[in-house]
Amino acid sequence: MRLPESRGPLSRAVIDALGGEPGTLPADLTACLVADRSDDDPIRDEDLQILLFTCYELHYRGWDGVDDRWEWEPSLLVLRGAAEARFERALRHLVGPAPTLRAQDVPQALTDLVAADDGPSLSVEIRRRATLDQFREFVTQRSVYHFREADPHTWAIPRLDGRAKAALIEIQSDEYGGGQLSRMHAELFRDAARWLGLDTRYAAHVDAVPAVTLATNNLMSLFGLHRRWRGALLGHLAALEMTSSLPNRNYGEGLRRLGGTPDATRFYDEHVEADAVHEQIATHDMCGAFATAEPDRAADVWFGAASALAVERIFGAHLLDSWAAGRSSLRSPLGARR
Structure with a gap:
């Protein structure tokens, strides 16, 4: 499985990094994800969704030429967490509050x-x-x-x-x-x-x-x-x-x-x-x-x-x-x- 094509600046930075030795990713990548983006649509965001898919696949079968140690690289997990937070907020907005259930x-x-x-x-x-x-x-x-x-x-x-x-x-x-x-x-x-x-x-x-x-x-x-x-x-x-x-x-x-x-x-x-x-x-x-x-x-x-x-x-x-x-x-x- 070759790495996918990037679809924006965030996925490009991560996919480029995965081609090398595991190491700390720049903090400004995560900062871009946590910035206020109230007008965007994470579910249709090509850059965000391919970024998440690329990160998640490290926990399944991995990517050709990508060091398996990237799976648990702390800075990549922090970045993924910020992307997940945006995705989760979009989901909660989409489905509304859960009812009180016994x-x-x-x-x-x-x-x-x-x-x-x-x-x-x-x-x-x-x-x-x-x-x-x-x-x-x-x-x-x-x-x-x-x-x-x-x-x-x-x-x-x-x-x-x-x-x-x-x-x-x-x-x-x-x-x-x-x-x-x-x-x-x-x-x-x-x-x-x-x-x-x-x-x-x-x-x-x-x-x-x-x-x-x-x-x-x-x-x-x-x-x-x-x-x-x-x-x-x-x-x-x-x-x-x-x-x-x-x-x-x-x-x-x-x-x-x-x-x-x-x-x-x-x-x-x-x-x-x-x-x-x-x-x-x-x-x-x-x-x-x-x-x-x-x-x-x-x-x-x-x-x-x-x-x-x-x-x-x-x-x-x-x-x-x-x-x-x-x-x-x-x-x-x-x-x-x-």
Whole structure:
């Protein structure tokens, strides 16, 4: 994995630094992030989101030619923390204050949150009208997550106990194919990407996707890499599982309409059934049990779910608005063609 292209002065400075020996970064970089920027939009900020993604990837598989010691370089962590603070403020502004919740209220609160979600129906558009090139764009956008599907939420396993931990492991075991490579969801997604003629290497399309796509991924890493956000990470996963089954049915039907083979559509078909089961496990056995064990974290579960839904709305709107205007949703055109 080569380092991504920079998208502004902050990401350029960090990416340039990562190419050398680990060392202290200039303090003025952090100062730029903590300065008052009340008029900006961190979720759509290309410089901020690629900066966060670059830093977060040091905790996953790393970058080619980058010394692993950068992962825990104090000055880089300070810089990342300042970027995270801007991202978090934007999320809190986006979703509003969390309601006061008792532990026993959490499953119903999640159900109500999903029921009230008024995001654009990207999956319906893809099922009915998306062209093959638009479906390829959609898969390119999603590849940043799906090539490492489940990894961000796995960070929560050692931070839990009891029923919540068992429930999360049950979900994650399915995501990882029960230990069988050919059944891992990331591998099933590669089959779809391969049929579409796309590069199937891990993180192959990071440079092509916009900030809003990176934000959907950075949100998971923000919650996953901080123990204090373990409740939010569970809420995030619950929101994904609760809003997955029907959209994946639509994606599968859309790909079949475009000539997709059974191997190409298997990823989406697998999620229709699996996530219908995961929804109940995530809502009650995972989030409900977690809130019962740690009632002071109940609001965090809601915040994680609300943030997931809100960022997904922005992502879906970006794709639909781009296609309606007759332009690509990507930053750069796709090279591969079937």
